[in-house]
Amino acid sequence: MCDQTFLAITFGPCDNCSQNKPLMNIYLKNEPINYCSLCVELMACQGLAKGETIHTLKTESETLKAKLEEERAKLHDVELHQVAEKIEALGQFVMKTRRTLKGHGNKVLCMDWCRDKRRIVSSSQDGKVIVWDAYTTNKEHAVTMPCTWVMACAYAPSGCAVACGGLDNKCSVYPLSLDKNENLAAKKKSVAMHTNYLSSCSFTNSDMQILTSSGDGTCALWDVESGQLLQSFHGHSADVLSLNLAPSETGNTFVSGGCDKKANVWDMRSGQNVQSFETHESDINCVKYYPSGDAFATGSDDATCRLYDLRADREVAIYSKESIIFGASSVDFSLSGRLLFAGYNDYTINVWDVLKGTRVAILFGHENRVSTVRVSPDGTAFCSGSWDSTLRIWA
Amino acid sequence: MSSNSNLTSMKRTVEQLKLEASVDRIKVSQAAADLQQYCLQNASKDALLVGVPAGSNPFREPRSCALL
Numbered sequence: 001m002c003d004q005t006f007l008a009i010t011f012g013p014c015d016n017c018s019q020n021k022p023l024m025n026i027y028l029k030n031e032p033i034n035y036c037s038l039c040v041e042l043m044a045c046q047g048l049a050k051g052e053t054i055h056t057l058k059t060e061s062e063t064l065k066a067k068l069e070e071e072r073a074k075l076h077d078v079e080l081h082q083v084a085e086k087i088e089a090l091g092q093f094v095m096k097t098r099r100t101l102k103g104h105g106n107k108v109l110c111m112d113w114c115r116d117k118r119r120i121v122s123s124s125q126d127g128k129v130i131v132w133d134a135y136t137t138n139k140e141h142a143v144t145m146p147c148t149w150v151m152a153c154a155y156a157p158s159g160c161a162v163a164c165g166g167l168d169n170k171c172s173v174y175p176l177s178l179d180k181n182e183n184l185a186a187k188k189k190s191v192a193m194h195t196n197y198l199s200s201c202s203f204t205n206s207d208m209q210i211l212t213s214s215g216d217g218t219c220a221l222w223d224v225e226s227g228q229l230l231q232s233f234h235g236h237s238a239d240v241l242s243l244n245l246a247p248s249e250t251g252n253t254f255v256s257g258g259c260d261k262k263a264n265v266w267d268m269r270s271g272q273n274v275q276s277f278e279t280h281e282s283d284i285n286c287v288k289y290y291p292s293g294d295a296f297a298t299g300s301d302d303a304t305c306r307l308y309d310l311r312a313d314r315e316v317a318i319y320s321k322e323s324i325i326f327g328a329s330s331v332d333f334s335l336s337g338r339l340l341f342a343g344y345n346d347y348t349i350n351v352w353d354v355l356k357g358t359r360v361a362i363l364f365g366h367e368n369r370v371s372t373v374r375v376s377p378d379g380t381a382f383c384s385g386s387w388d389s390t391l392r393i394w395a
Numbered sequence: 396m397s398s399n400s401n402l403t404s405m406k407r408t409v410e411q412l413k414l415e416a417s418v419d420r421i422k423v424s425q426a427a428a429d430l431q432q433y434c435l436q437n438a439s440k441d442a443l444l445v446g447v448p449a450g451s452n453p454f455r456e457p458r459s460c461a462l463l
Binding site: 041042045046052054057058060061064065067068071072075076077078079080083084087090094095098099118134135235272273274275276290291292294295309311312313314316334335336337338339354355375378379380381382393395 | 400401402403404405406407408409410411412413414415416418420421422423424425426427428429430431433434435436437438440441442443444446447452453454455
């Protein structure tokens with residue numbers, strides 16, 4: 001039992017590397033220390049085993065990479081679209097803009113649906129975060145963040161709060177009150193702190209924890225109430241642009257994608273990177289799990305979207321066309337996983353047949369880049385946000 | 396000091412690759428069949444795929460316009 005109270009600092013200079021970062025409070029030889037999460041991880045790898053040098057480690061890593069490719073290739077017996085040849089092709093799609101949400105003064109960067117299937121939160125470049133009722137297009141709440149480029153926003157599972165962040169390097173939670181006149185900014189709670197911009201955030205299955213990804217190359221899990229860093233995820237070698245939690249109730253994994261062209265799958269409890277995929281030729285802008293949780297799709301600046309299967313541990317489909325040369329900024333699946341909606345920088349939304357690999361529709365309407373695409377929780381519609389400062393609901 | 400941190404990062408990379416190489420994998424044919432089965436099983440519930448009867452999709456309902 002420790003008699004002294006240990007002052008748990010959550011953000012400050014690391015005792016090892018001296019950088020100002022979120023800290024983990026641990027005991028080393030019975031002494032309390034404050035190390036940043038990266039130093040804690042590196043501690044496990046210090047010291048060489050007998051006969052190891054930089055050179056032997058390098059050779060070992062090359063051999064392992066080759067072995068990984070070999071193992072993956074052994075199981076590549078067929079392509080997804082070949083397996084899907086026998087099923088019926090999809091008919092013509094009639095999807096139109098059913099609502100246009102106007103009110104942002106500048107580029108819409110992110111949006112999220114509420115679990116009640118009708119409310120939406122969206123954030124924009126000018127710092128505004130707006131909560132809308134998608135059925136009526138009325139604005140229910142609006143708050144102005146103290147920073148510009150609010151690149152991430154998320155609705156809490158209870159529907160009672162929203163989280164957002166961007167160039168302020170933080171993720172803040174705003175509880176939504178029923179009183180429309182109440183100043184939301186007054187109740188703001190700063191939860192996450194990164195050392196670079198916040199690119200994406202998501203509540204886990206409850207309002208109590210938030211998962212964030214940042215331009216500093218890490219993802220992190222935070223406790224909302226205390227602001228404490230619960231787990232940190234290191235593995236990307238450049239900005240992490242997107243993350244998505246696995247759909248299963250019991251699932252404790254999430255996938256992240258970034259500027260290092262890698263998509264990584266993480267175990268939330270251990271912080272371990274369990275699988276990694278590197279087949280894209282440019283930044284991965286968006287990652288989204290397939291509804292069953294066994295696969296995920298990515299959208300990238302290389303103008304393709306790809307599907308990776310987790311159990312086969314490889315890429316199983318590429319969604320691309322020679323005529324599509326602009327990057328895909330955002331992707332999402334329909335409820336059954338048969339359709340993949342992807343928003344592109346050429347102002348269009350392409351709808352792909354996930355199994356057959358073909359494009360089934362192109363949706364025009366936005367007057368600038370499509371920055372975000374999300375299907376509603378019950379799958380009846382999807383919403384797209386664009387740099388033309390509007391959001392559109394399609395059904 | 397920098398050579399030490401290079402060493403540690405290299406060691407970390409090797410440990411990570413060992414972990415990734417040891418993952419249990421299944422054949423693509425099996426994985427593809429499962430993905431397909433999920434799609435087909437849930438196709439009927441997917442409103443964006445099959446469409447729902449007019450009137451039950453709240454977004455397709457014509458909104459009443461309030462004339463002031």
